[in-house]
Amino acid sequence: MRNCFSKASLKDSRRKILKTLNRYISIVAITALGVAFFSGLRATAPDMRTTAENYFKNLNFMDIRLISTVGFNDDDVSAIKSVSGLKGVMPGYSADAAVRYNNQNYNVKLESLNLNQSASNNSYINRPKVTEGRMPQNQHECLADTKFMKFINCKIGDKVTFNSGSSKDINDILKFDTFTIVGIAENPLYISYGRGTSSIGNGTTDAYFFIPSDAFSLSVYTDIYVVADNPKHYPIFSDNYDNKVLKPLKDTLSKISEKRKDIRFREIKKEAEDKIADAEKKVADSKQQLSDGQKKIDDSAKKISDGQKLLNSKKNEFEKQTAAAEKQLSAAQAEYEAGKKEYADKAAQLEQASIQYNEGLKKLNEAKEKLAALKSIYPAGSPEISALAAAIAKNEAELNALKATIDSGREQLASAKKTLDETGAKLAASRQELEKKKQESIDKINAEQKKLDNAKAQLEKSKADFEKQKVDAEKKIDEAQKKIADSKVQLLKLEKPVWYILDHNMNEGFSSFKQDADRIEAISLVFPLIFFLVAALVSLTCMTRLVEDDRGYIGTLKALGFSNGSIASKYLFYAISASLIGSLLGCAVGFQLFPNVIFDAYRILYTLPPIQADFNITYAVLSTCAAVFCAAFPAYLVCIDSLRETPASLMRQKAPRPGRKILLERITPLWKRLSFIKKVTARNLFRYKKRFFMTVIGVAGCTALVLTGFGLQDAITAIVSWQYDQIRTYDMEIDLKENISSEELSKIQNILDTDKNVTGSICVLQQAVDASNAGKTQSAYIVIPQDGSDLDNFIHLRERVGHKSLKLDDNSVIITEKLSTLLKLKAGDKITLRNSDGIEKKVKISGIAENYLFHYVYISPALYNKLYGKKPEINQILATISDKSKASEDSLSQTIIKQDGVSSVYFTTENKTNFQKMIKAVHSVVIILIISAAVLAFVVLFSLTSINIDERRRELAAIKVLGFYDNELAAYIYRENIILTIIGIAFGLLLGVVMERYVTISCEIDLVMFGRQINWYSFVYSAALTAAFAFFVNVIMYRRIKQVDMVTSLKSME
Structure with missing residues (x-):
């Protein structure tokens, strides 16, 4: 037998390729397409996983995150570090907070940053990657999320001020609230577009910040991150890693948690009892202080009262003494006045007597002169003279007696005047002395009274201050007693702490990326099959035609003694060479094109470096073997079919198949109406x-x-129009602050009602929950309208097929379609809802609503009240507007955001x-x-x-x-x-x-x-x-x- 792979045969094969170049290129092209699709698509998922895995390894992404309902102390950390098979353990702090920037409130996650390790220590778990700026160097600096910096238009060097986003004080979380952004960072905890849920605001985290650990004021760690040792280097996305690395470690940590939970329970209980005892002692001390203060006030009041009484007594005594002295002085003055009157009367009498005397003396002198005259006229002894002399003697005797009386009276008056003058001087001196003593006593009394008045005023001020302090103190005491009572009740209800051991599959970004890679892998199982199927058909057709054209040549070779294998090898070489060239081209293009294009599309959703599109030898070999098989096997079958014939029959033209009627010919009415060309075409199609x-x-x-x-x-592309134009038709979403007052809410409502651009609004409660069924859990939002009958004007609840409207009732909920698909639920089933407080409720589903973005559970207000025992606390307002221009939206937003109760304002146009x-x-x-x-x-x-x-x-x-x-x-x-x-x-x-x-x-x-x-x-x-x-x-x-x-x-x- 002759060998077909001689130099001449190879030359002939080359000529055959050139002669049928179009056909050869067709096989090369179809093979290249099939291989490129298969190798490229199949390699995309592994390349995505490899890229992400290297990124996670470089930043030391955690394997397990531990969370406790009571936090962790150093003993907990030490217990975890004692576990074998760990590569690293790192405790840390995290907290939900809010930040207001550019008149908008954002929910953020605060993550602790260890300044001593993060920059240089490769064992730092979840190490942030600074993409711009630098690492913080003191407690007042921080790193910001790339998403926050991008969408909020924030710059390095800006200051951000955090608040608790609730009624709590931010100082319970941080030592100070304002930080300077010094760098922009990525972190493996947050590689997806979403940033997870939040316990404040609307329940969604908008961004994260890295805050130095020393800036946190928390007394216990909130998280412990663990990296497992992986001696066999299992890929982190593989089942082996989950089953052989994570599962045993989680089991070990679960055992440790059981021991530590008992210890922590006793510690917490003892600590709570001590705090209650200290609180009770403080309350007792406060009560005693109030009692002492009241006693001090009462003693001061009594002292002032006694002083006032004593002063009043002194005043009374003074008044009595003054009255007695006044009475004595008055009596003396009366006597003095009586003496003066008597003196005046006697002086008047004496004056009258003196006048009488002087007149009598004058008359006497006149009588003597008359007597002397008479004596000269009458003889002595005459009766007239005797009578006159006797009268004169008598008058003179009377005058002398009167003069003696007058002189005696004058002596008496002089003596009386002297006595009166002395008495008057004494009275004046006594009056002056009395007035002096009286004024001194009055001044003294007034001084004492002023002291008492000052003391009274000070007492009243002290009383007022004490009463005010007493009210505050009693309020504090009541609050403290209430807290003590509540603490005692809580202490009685105190349960053992719960440790949540969450592996990296529970991380939103990791899990989503893993699912996306799995989806790409699922797609790669379908499309390449079609390409290879078509490639096999094209190869079969091409090789069939090639062998049919070479029948005579094959017969000649066979007649010359060439073996069937050597003859077939020429055509196998034709097919294999074409498929190999196509495979090389396909691999070269596929391994670079598809992974890069697909991953670049997904990088919009994830914070990851460019894909590492390596040459995957496994898929290259598989795709090449598949391509060669699809080309060579049909060639082999065709050759073998021809080689079964004798050389003589091969050298003759193959006889045409006998003609047979086709189906159309049996339909006589139709066949007769066809033209000759159409009949020939029909026959050729079926021929x-x-x-x-x-x-x-x-x-x-x-x-x-x-x-x-x-x-x-x-x-x-239909998601946006269907979601925002047909289902969720509201235009504006207003997030309200926690514990907003009814007055603030009414003011906001009034603004919306009076604004001509706002055509309608509704208050709702929207809250993040975990929805679960049969061991599967998905994050969702519950939506509770304040007025269920008005919801349809803002959110259309309808079935996707047929668009049948759905209505809320008071006994069941309506969930969205994707959530029902993921949890495998249907109308009539029950779904379990778990809120942020850990309360789980199982409710019946009455309908499945059409929805395309996120998961929602719609609940009526009455059912919410029935489930949770309280009315829904409104935290959002949905509104529709007529003018959706940017200027109109900005104007409306600026008006609303100024209100005290508003946290943020969003428009669906932005979404x-x-x-x-x-x-x-x-x-x-x-x-x-x-x-x-x-x-x-x-x-x-x-x-x-x-x-x-x-x-x-x-x-x-x-x-x-x-x-x-x-x-x-x-x-x-x-x-x-x-x-x-x-x-x-x-x-x-x-x-x-x-x-x-x-x-x-x-x-x-x-x-x-x-x-x-x-x-x-x-x-x-x-x-x-x-x-x-x-x-x-x-x-x-x-x-x-x-x-x-x-x-x-x-x-x-x-």
Whole structure:
């Protein structure tokens, strides 16, 4: 037997390739497409995992996070460090807080940063990666989230002030509240777009900050992060890592937690009892202080009262003494006045007597003169003279007596006057002395009274101060007693602490990324199969045609003594070489193109470095082997089929198959009405069944891929319009502060009611919860409207299929469709809801509502009251507006954000814009899918049409000899291609619907549900695109049809 791999044979093989270059290139192209799709898509998921794993390793991402209901102390940390198989243990602090920036409130997560380790120690767990700026160097500096800096337009060097976001004091969390941003950081804890849930505000964390550990005022650690030792280097995304590394470690930590929980329970109970005892002692001391203060006030009041009484007594005594002295002085004054009056009377009498005396003396003198005159006239002794002398003597005696009386009276008056003057002087002196003593006593009394008044005033002030302090103190005592009573009740209800041992699969970013990689891997199992199937069909057709064309040559070789294997090896070399070249091209392109494009699309959702698109030898070998098999196996089958014949039969032209009636011929009324050309076309379609099915399958596969691409694009782009234009139709969302007063809420409502731009509003409670069923848990939001009947004006609750409206009732809830799918729930089932306080409630589901973004559970106010024993506390207002321009929204936002009870204001236009930016990158994946499918369609149609022309060249030449023009001859071929393309498109559209549904569901992330409908124009585009490529192939083939030589039909068949 002769060897076919001689130098001449290889030269002949090379000539065969050049002679059938179009066919060879078709195999290379279809193989390259299949390998590129398979290797590229299959390598994308491992490359994504490798990139993320290296990122996590470089930043020492935690394996396990421990959380306790009472925090952790140093003994807890020491107990965990004693566990074997740990690479690192790091305690830390974290807390929910709020920050107000640019008139907006944001919920943030504060994470502790160890300044002594973070910058230089590679064992620092969850080490932040500073992308801009520097690490903090003191307690007053911090690192900010890249998301916060990007969307809030914040700069390095800006100051941020944190508040608790609730009624608590921020000093319970931080030693001071204002920090300077000195750097922007990434962190492996937060690689996803979302930042997790929050215990304040609307329940969603907007960003995170790294605060130096020394700036926290917490007494215990809130978290402990653990990194496991991985001696066998299992990939962290693998099941082996979960089962052989994490699970044993979690079991060990669970055992330690049981011991530590008992110890901590006793410590906490003892600490609580001591605090209660100290509080009771403080209350008793406060009560004693109040009692002592009251006693002091009472003693002071009594002292002042006694002093006032003594002073009043002194005043009374003084008044008595003064009255007695006044009485004595008055009596003396009366005597003095009486003496003066008597003196005046006697002086008057004496004066009258003196007058009488003087008059009597005058008369006496006159009588003496008369007597003397009479004596000169009358003789002595005359009766007239005697009588006159006797009268004169008598008068003189009386006058002398009177004079003696007057002189005596004058002496007495002088003595009396002297006595009166002395008495008057004494009275004046006594009066002056009395007035002096009286004034001195009054001054003294007034001074003492002033002292008493001052003391009274001070007492009243002390009383007022004491009363005020007493009210405050009694209030504090009452509060303290209430706290003590509550503490005692809590102490009685005190339960053992709970440790939550959460592995990295519970981290939102890690889990979402892992799911996305799994989805890409799921997609990579579907699309490459179609490409390889089509590649196998094209290879089968090409090799069948090649072997059919070389029948005579094969017979000659066989007659010359070449073995079947050596003859077949020539065609295997043809197929294998084409598939190998295609595989090399496919691997070179696929390993770089698909991972980079797909990962770049997902990087919008994750904070990760560029993908490490390494050459994956496993998938390269698998795809190459699959490609070689798809090309070589059909070639081998065709060769073996031909080599079974004798050399003589091979050297003769293969006899045509006997003609048979087709199905249309049996439908006589229809067949008779067909023209000759249409009858020939119908016969040719069914005559070449292999070409019929290969063309239909190839075109159907390409159409299905194109429709899948367009359908996926429809599913993604429709989310925004359906979610915000048909379901959640409100335009504005106002987040309210915790414990907002009714007055503040009424003021906000009044602003909305009076603003002409606001067309309606509704108050709701929206709160983050964990929804679970059968061991599966998803984060969701409960929505409780203040007025359930008005909810439909803002949120349309309806079923996706049929758009049947759903109404809230007081016995069940309505959940969204994606949540029901993830938790495998339906109407009539029960769902478990767990709020931030750890309270779990199981409620019945009455309906499944259409929704595309996030998960929601809608509850009526009455049912919420029934479940939780309280009315819903409003924390949001949803509103619709008429003017959605940026200027109008900014004006309205500035008015509302100034109100005391408002935390933040959001407009759905902003959400639409952000989401459209986010999903825009996903379109690149769709575009690659459409382009690849289009190229596949072109290669398939080109290859099959080329083969169709080659194998029917004699037939075409004969038709041309019969007088058909080139256009008519082309139409003869095109007609068949068009019919096959139409049939392929019809089947492809049906197949595309199934593929699109599978791909759409596989691509969805947990928080998003893609649209479930394909737009009618996507069917049109898919069909038109496939038809356009068919038309383009026909145009290219026209030149080959024109080159058909009519002489060929005159050649002998032998």
